Amino acid sequence: MPGGRFRNVPRSRTTVKSAPMKAALFVPVRYTGVADSGWPVSGGKYSIDTAEKSMAAAMNQFKLADEVGFDWVTLAEHHYSPFSLTPNPMVIAGAMTQVVKRAKIALLGANIPILNPVRVAEEFAMLDTMTGGRIIAGMLRGSPNEYVTYNINPAESRGRFEEAMQIIRMAWTETEPFGWQGRYYEYRTISIWPRPVQQPHPRIFMSGSSPESGEFAARNRIGLGLAFTNVPQAQKSVELYRRVAAEAGWTPTDDDIIYRVITHVGETDEDAVHAYSNLSKIGPRGSLTLANRNLESAVDSAGYYGKDREGQRARLMPRSMQESIEIGSMVIGSPETVCKQIERIHREVGAGIIDMTVANDLGDKTLRSIELIGEKVIPFMRTLGTA
Amino acid sequence: MNAPSPHIRLRDEAGQGPAVVILQPAGQPVSKIVPDLARDYRVLTVEVGATAASPGAAQELAAALAHIVPEPAGVIAGNATAPLALWLAAEKPDAVAALGLIAPPPLDAALREKAAAIATATLVLFGTRDAANPPTAGRAFRLALPNCQMLFVYDATGAMAEERPQAVAAALDEFLQRREKFIVTTRSGQLYP
Helix, strand or coil, rough: CCCCCCCCCCCCCCCCCCCCCCEECCCCCCCCCCCCCCCCCCCCCHHHHHHHHHHHHHHHHHHHHHHHHHCEEEEECCCCCCCCCCHHHHHHHHCCCCCCCCCCCEEEEEEEEHCCCCHHHHHHHHHHHCCCCEEEEEEEEEEECCCHHCCCCCCHHHHHHHHHHHHHHHHHHHCCEEEEECHHHHHHCCCCCCCCCCCCCCEEEECCCCHHHHHHHCCCCCEEEECCCCHHHHHHHHHHHHHHHEEEEECCCCEEEEEEEEECCCEEEEEEEHHHHHHHCCCCCCCCCCHHHHHHHHHHHHHCHHHHHHHHHHHHCCCCCCHHHCCCCEEEEEEHHHHHHHHHHHHHHCCCEEEECCCCCHHHHHHHHHHHHHHHHHHHHHHCCCC | CCCCCCCCEEEEEEEECEEEEEEEEEECCCEEEHHHCCCCCCCEEEECCCCCCCCHHHHHHHHHHCCCCCCEEEEECCCHHHHHHHHHHHHHHHEEEEEEEEHHHCCCCCCCCCCHHCCCEEEEEEECCCCCCCCHHHHHHHCCCCEEEEEEECCCCCCHHCCHHHHHHHHHHHHHHHHHHHCCCCCCCCCCC
């Protein structure tokens, strides 16, 4: 278990202090039974009973996270795969409003380019009302494979994303019915009910993994979310984000930056590593897009990746556990070890929100991991980021 | 145009069909929305002089238009001519079939007082990148005019007719034909028979 700084990573930035560091728990709501690999995944081996149990277990994990002190619980949108049973995260978020009583519920995302943006605005507003204003509105392009789901051209992803986000913001803030004459969207009248509790609207985060996205987030004062990333890659993304934000006249704080990282905590380093190693026998844990090389090639040739194509593809490549730990794409070990790893991410990247992708299919070990984070890691995180 | 006014001049005419009048200040090029509109309409680009918008100016404009457009016409106006177009609808409602106002300036006190009586179907268009007349300015028109629809044109400024002519023309074309009914689409969603 590495205990020092990341290899070859300079300590290059002065942290902009803000609120205490936040802990988020991302439960992918993984199907815990046997399934084929690839993408899309056949439903031939699908078990209704297993799916029901998988979702129930995830709800318990969210509930526990709320009870042990996580600041946020987070969801994602993925389709056609046992990797995640939340093709519409709004639906499970609706159920979570009844069991998660304190933590904010962050939907990271909605994949807005493949959805109806007015519907997204309505659903976020519903959830914000049901939680009394505890919704974080993530808006993402989604992983490239998701464009196949609803037959959307991935080459138009960025244009659709930027326009959809403006529609959603306008739907939240404009009180008179209005129409929209866009490039990809056309509406003759929009006037949503209910409306957001948080004014003018819930906090928005978007993925900043590509340079284009990071620049857009900075220009539009949107929070930055980094997932499937590592410390060197995230450092570059955050540096660009801060630079463009400065040009746009504002200074992001650590609280504007989410770093999502695969996480498992055990009583000891050995317990944690042993438990997590067994997961590789259960099912795919890597990029959904790379699970289908023909699809990945087609998406690539459509121009999805943008100007940092090589970097974007490289960060999706599978790595060994040891290498993942060393570059900061995984934190694993005892609470003490994980505290050190998180401190390094905070120091090197300047991220104020650590979104821990829990290994959610380890039964009691998953629950104990969440408890240990609540008991020993979160109190340590509270000491980071304070002025 | 044989108009009885030194301030008003027919600049351009294109297409056939129901009449649409585009009001613009003297000396500007013909709008880029004209070719698309001319597929469905007889589009008359009319230059108006620098006279201030007022009931009198509207009467003068109505008299001039009567020479070339005997029937009620759709009227499209930009930022500079929108107040005059509103006065025309107020003073001569029978001459105006519908109004399309592109990035109109805020209503002045006189027009605010008159607005509730302007029953003409009106579409106000605001560009999402327009700093001078932002989309939030549309709310005042919605609230003041009894028959007003508000449309935001994405990624456009007040010069939306030149920046995104197809998008602007498509909205105006449909609105001028169907007026209030334009909020219900008639476009088929069927992909294949």
